[in-house]
Amino acid sequence: MKGRKLLMIPGPIEFTPEVLQAMGAPTTSHVAPNFIAAFGQALERLRQVFLCPDGQPFIVAGSGTLAMDMAAANLVEPGDRVLVVNTGVFGDRFVAILERYGATVAQVRAPAIGDAPSLEEVEEALKGGGYKLMTVTHVDTSTGVAVEVKGLAALGRAYGALVVVDGVCAVAGEEMRQGEWGIDLALTASQKAIGVPPGLALLVAGPRAMEAFRRRKSPVGSYYVDWANWLPIMEAYEARQPSYFGTPPVNLIGALNVSLGQILEEGMEARSARHRRLSEALKAAVAALGMEQVPVRPEVAANTLTAPYFPEGVDRGVLAYAKEAGVIVAGGLHPAIKDRYFRVGHMGAVSASDILATVGAIEQGLAQVGYRFEPGAGLAAAQAVLARGT
Amino acid sequence: MKGRKLLMIPGPIEFTPEVLQAMGAPTTSHVAPNFIAAFGQALERLRQVFLCPDGQPFIVAGSGTLAMDMAAANLVEPGDRVLVVNTGVFGDRFVAILERYGATVAQVRAPAIGDAPSLEEVEEALKGGGYKLMTVTHVDTSTGVAVEVKGLAALGRAYGALVVVDGVCAVAGEEMRQGEWGIDLALTASQKAIGVPPGLALLVAGPRAMEAFRRRKSPVGSYYVDWANWLPIMEAYEARQPSYFGTPPVNLIGALNVSLGQILEEGMEARSARHRRLSEALKAAVAALGMEQVPVRPEVAANTLTAPYFPEGVDRGVLAYAKEAGVIVAGGLHPAIKDRYFRVGHMGAVSASDILATVGAIEQGLAQVGYRFEPGAGLAAAQAVLARGT
Numbered sequence: 001m002k003g004r005k006l007l008m009i010p011g012p013i014e015f016t017p018e019v020l021q022a023m024g025a026p027t028t029s030h031v032a033p034n035f036i037a038a039f040g041q042a043l044e045r046l047r048q049v050f051l052c053p054d055g056q057p058f059i060v061a062g063s064g065t066l067a068m069d070m071a072a073a074n075l076v077e078p079g080d081r082v083l084v085v086n087t088g089v090f091g092d093r094f095v096a097i098l099e100r101y102g103a104t105v106a107q108v109r110a111p112a113i114g115d116a117p118s119l120e121e122v123e124e125a126l127k128g129g130g131y132k133l134m135t136v137t138h139v140d141t142s143t144g145v146a147v148e149v150k151g152l153a154a155l156g157r158a159y160g161a162l163v164v165v166d167g168v169c170a171v172a173g174e175e176m177r178q179g180e181w182g183i184d185l186a187l188t189a190s191q192k193a194i195g196v197p198p199g200l201a202l203l204v205a206g207p208r209a210m211e212a213f214r215r216r217k218s219p220v221g222s223y224y225v226d227w228a229n230w231l232p233i234m235e236a237y238e239a240r241q242p243s244y245f246g247t248p249p250v251n252l253i254g255a256l257n258v259s260l261g262q263i264l265e266e267g268m269e270a271r272s273a274r275h276r277r278l279s280e281a282l283k284a285a286v287a288a289l290g291m292e293q294v295p296v297r298p299e300v301a302a303n304t305l306t307a308p309y310f311p312e313g314v315d316r317g318v319l320a321y322a323k324e325a326g327v328i329v330a331g332g333l334h335p336a337i338k339d340r341y342f343r344v345g346h347m348g349a350v351s352a353s354d355i356l357a358t359v360g361a362i363e364q365g366l367a368q369v370g371y372r373f374e375p376g377a378g379l380a381a382a383q384a385v386l387a388r389g390t
Numbered sequence: 391m392k393g394r395k396l397l398m399i400p401g402p403i404e405f406t407p408e409v410l411q412a413m414g415a416p417t418t419s420h421v422a423p424n425f426i427a428a429f430g431q432a433l434e435r436l437r438q439v440f441l442c443p444d445g446q447p448f449i450v451a452g453s454g455t456l457a458m459d460m461a462a463a464n465l466v467e468p469g470d471r472v473l474v475v476n477t478g479v480f481g482d483r484f485v486a487i488l489e490r491y492g493a494t495v496a497q498v499r500a501p502a503i504g505d506a507p508s509l510e511e512v513e514e515a516l517k518g519g520g521y522k523l524m525t526v527t528h529v530d531t532s533t534g535v536a537v538e539v540k541g542l543a544a545l546g547r548a549y550g551a552l553v554v555v556d557g558v559c560a561v562a563g564e565e566m567r568q569g570e571w572g573i574d575l576a577l578t579a580s581q582k583a584i585g586v587p588p589g590l591a592l593l594v595a596g597p598r599a600m601e602a603f604r605r606r607k608s609p610v611g612s613y614y615v616d617w618a619n620w621l622p623i624m625e626a627y628e629a630r631q632p633s634y635f636g637t638p639p640v641n642l643i644g645a646l647n648v649s650l651g652q653i654l655e656e657g658m659e660a661r662s663a664r665h666r667r668l669s670e671a672l673k674a675a676v677a678a679l680g681m682e683q684v685p686v687r688p689e690v691a692a693n694t695l696t697a698p699y700f701p702e703g704v705d706r707g708v709l710a711y712a713k714e715a716g717v718i719v720a721g722g723l724h725p726a727i728k729d730r731y732f733r734v735g736h737m738g739a740v741s742a743s744d745i746l747a748t749v750g751a752i753e754q755g756l757a758q759v760g761y762r763f764e765p766g767a768g769l770a771a772a773q774a775v776l777a778r779g780t
Contacts, residue, residue: 004416012417012640024414026394027402027587027720028756061452061589062614063636069614100613197417199451199589199639222612223490224452225461244723245485246453249589250402251413252642268391328419333634 008358009330010141010169010305010345012191015255016262019196022255030250031242039237039248040225044210045260046204049194050171050186051268052178057238059231061249064168064189067168067201068097070225071135071164071185073210077218078102080132083125083161087116087147088140089334090166098135101221106131113336114294114307116147119155126159132212132285134161137365138170142333143294144307144343150181157182162209165379168192171202172263173304173347175272182208190252193275193304195259195348199252262349272303278346278355279303281385285359288381289366289373294334294341307332309341314355314371321365327358352386397666397715398748399720400531400559400695400735402581402588405645406652408698409586412645420640429627435650437594439584440561440576441569441658445594447628448620449646451639454558454579455589458487460524460615461554461575465599468492470522473515473551477506477537478530479724480556488525491611492752496521503726504684504697506537509545514720516549521600524551528560532723533684534697534733536564540571547572552599558582561592562653563694563737565662580642582696583665585649585738588590589642652739662693668736668745669693671775675749678771679756679763684724684731697722699731704761706732711755717748742776 007014015023028035039059046057060066072094076082082103084095087110096107104249108117108125126134139146149165156163164182167176171186173193178186183206190200205227206212213227220226229245236243246332263271283306286293291308295301310318316331319342323329330345332338344358366373397404405413418425429449436447449454462484466472472493474485477500485495498507498515516524524546530537540557546553552574557566561576563583568576573596580590595603595617603617610616619635626633651771653661676683679696685691700708706721709732713719718734722728734748749768756763 007417007419009419010636012420015417020414020416024410026410027397027405027581029397029399029720030402030588031720032718062457063451063639065636066451066614069612073612079607082473097613100609100611100616117713145617189637191640197639197641198420198637199642219490221490222463222614223487223615224456224489224612246400246455247588249453249587249642250581251587252589252639328422330419 006327006354006357008327008344008346008354010343013195013345013348015195015197016259016349019255019259020383022258023197023251025251025254027250030248035250036237036240036242038254040240042257042260043234043238045257045264046189046202049260049263049268050178050204051176051180052204052206054252055178055185055206056210058203058205058234059253060201060230061199062201063198064201065093067187067189068094068166069189069222070201070203072097073101073220073222073225074213074227075133075162075164075185076101076103077216079104081106081130082133082135083108083131083153083357085117085122085134085136085147086110087137087143087145089142090137090140090168093165094135100312102129104313112296113334114143114145114296116145116300119148119151122152123155125136126155126161129159131161133164135166138174138176139302139304141169141305144305145295145300146302149176153181153183162212169304171304172271173275174302178204178206190256193347195263196252196256199249200256224300244252274348275303276324277385278352279306281382282306282344282346282359283353284385285378285382289363289378304345304347306344307341311371314366314369316371318365318369321368325361325364327386353365355382396717396744396747398717398734398736398744400733401737403585403735403738404419405585405587406654406739409645410651412648413587413641415641415644417640420638426627426630426632427645430630432643432647432650433624433628435654436592439564439650439653439658440568440594441570442594442596445568445596446600446624448593448595448618449643450591450620450622451589452591453588454591455483456615457577457579457593458484458556459612460591460593461577462487463491463522463610463612463615464603464617465552465554465575466491466493467606469494471496471520472523472525473521475499475507475512475524475526475537475542476500477527477533477535479532480530480558484525484556486620500535502686503724504533504535504686506535506690509538509541512542513545516545516551519549521549521551523554525554525556527556528564528566529692529694531559531695534673534692534695535685535690536692540565543573552602559692559694562661563665564692568594568596580646583737585653586642586645589639590646595719604637665693665737667775668740668742669696669773671745672696672734672749674735674775675768675772679753679768694735694737696734696736697731701761704756706758708755711758712751715751715754717751745772745776
């Protein structure tokens with residue numbers, strides 16, 4: 001670490017040296033042969049990472065919210081009915097975006113913060129019917145709640161809705177098989193499990209989503225995100241032809257191509273298995289230290305982040321001590337419980353030793369604030385899971 | 391250059407080592423103290439670079455087109471009348487964006503490609519009246535045409551229109567005094583004279599623009615660019631407070647702060663004078679080599695790029711030879727004359743030796759394709775200008 005703190009927040013994460021090297025490489029022209037090759041390959045690799053062989057990838061300068069904006073603006077027309085499966089702050093955000101483009105939005109909300117609606121509740125809502133679109137937040141970064149995307153996508157499809165998955169805190173960390181599971185559009189941002197500094201919105205749209213876009217009767221509400229502008233560009237670069245709409249973020253796309261290569265080298269199954277195991281290790285440590293978690297039961301807890309409540313008598317002051325001990329974690333984000341919990345991101349290149357370093361720093365922080373616990377209990381619990389192997 | 395080609399296109403340009411180092415630095419949290427300090431300082435410096443002491447800066451992940459989109463979406467309401475002073479491809483683009491958000495657009499077009507409308511023509515159009523907004527492309531990257539922004543802004547103001555300047559290929563290269571000249575909003579992208587790899591949309595909105603935004607009766611058409619989302623974030627970071635809407639592009643903003651520091655160290659007057667002198671040197675060389683330029687007279691030619699027509703009997707094949715000789719320039723972009731001209735960008739950290747290297751490479755290319763000219767004539771003409779000093 002050489003004096004640097006370990007960054008264990010739910011994005012931006014720690015990036016690999018190769019990715020950072022690509023970020024700092026002299027910028028080439030956006031029509032230079034080496035950049036055309038990198039952009040084309042990144043588009044192909046994105047399709048592989050999303051496991052969506054017949055999907056149309058989009059790589060655009062912007063944040064994860066821009067990816068949500070692009071999905072909503074291109075798929076929704078004024079008056080369309082949309083069902084939002086809402087598990088936290090980012091469900092609320094999707095509602096706001098969809099309404100901006102004229103959608104009539106209904107929501108299935110979790111019964112409580114930290115919970116997810118059941119498949120039965122979602123099916124009940126879908127029966128109400130006539131939904132053109134259903135959106136699902138795979139992992140809500142604010143609560144650490146993960147939903148059962150496979151089952152939800154099947155339901156959405158069965159009731160004729162296009163299924164949109166906000167995978168910002170999930171893609172390339174959680175298991176997600178876009179094609180096989182019938183997800184019509186999945187999206188993410190670069191700075192999470194994709195492993196690239198923030199600045200890229202990433203989407204893969206399946207054939208039904210592209211068809212819905214082509215059949216639009218009204219223009220797309222926002223100009224910048226209109227697929228009519230971007231589709232020819234993505235097609236051109238994938239065919240290894242230069243093209244121009246807006247100047248692509250050359251360095252970020254170069255870094256993306258490097259990271260996608262590293263992700264595919266690990267393999268999607270191995271990668272989600274690694275995220276699951278490291279998550280289990282951290283969650284075991286959190287439990288051993290006597291902390292509850294925001295997700296109300298293991299089945300609704302994400303593998304990409306952990307959201308522990310502070311134990312009795314401890315507040316966010318403990319995080320400053322953990323930072324002093326070398327590890328940066330994040331505070332709460334959900335307005336209703338903001339000061340009662342914290343968040344640890346464990347995505348991308350994260351390793352077993354990063355998990356142990358994090359548990360160690362949390363233990364040191366807890367000790368500093370006078371919390372009573374058995375020293376080393378968290379580390380031992382994490383180690384027990386890690387020793388099991390995948 | 392050590393095996394690298396010199397990139398002399400109108401963006402992305404060559405970036406300084408310090409900027410590239412910031413790009414490749416390990417990413418920090420978007421709420422880390424050092425990042426908050428850098429973001430806050432970048433906002434302050436942006437205001438200084440735009441020479442707009444009472445302006446509200448916005449720094450957002452996206453391309454230059456996103457900056458145009460943000461300007462249009464926040465300032466225009468359905469039915470508003472807008473006058474576009476159109477000097478090329480990017481004037482056409484502003485028309486498309488403005489219409490997307492419901493504006494009724496009138497245009498003052500240049501009498502010919504490579505020309506700019508006169509102040510009289512623009513005033514005539516403004517008299518038609520009732521324009522809420524007037525847009526001007528300071529430098530049209532497609533043609534190398536620059537307009538008289540100061541005079542146009544004064545006219546727009548006189549007739550009660552908000553004046554929006556698309557400064558994508560101009561800000562921090564051409565002289566532009568936003569506050570003094572009465573420009574209500576100016577915008578650019580990072581990869582031009584601002585000197586940062588592509589991926590950032592940059593805007594400074596003056597008090598009248600912010601007031602027009604606050605008085606809106608209808609919601610902003612696009613969600614992502616809505617100032618209601620971004621204004622609290624910019625205000626918070628400038629007050630050195632963390633805040634969150636979308637994850638900011640940490641590395642790009644770090645690099646931006648470095649580059650803005652370098653720009654201000656040079657000084658805005660010295661910087662635009664340097665751009666003018668280097669531009670004159672290249673344009674003198676182009677003329678000495680017997681090439682006409684797209685801008686029909688010196689008064690409408692930009693200082694940030696040069697757009698020469700290929701001489702008789704020469705086509706874009708010459709550019710490959712110039713590249714072999716070490717310098718990359720850009721092909722044509724304006725659809726009507728695309729294959730008849732090329733473009734040389736000279737912005738940002740560009741130096742006198744870069745200009746000479748470029749002229750030398752063009753001479754070598756011209757010799758390779760059998761064009762008859764006096765070898766060294768271009769270099770001598772450039773050198774004569776450069777020797778004059780600022």
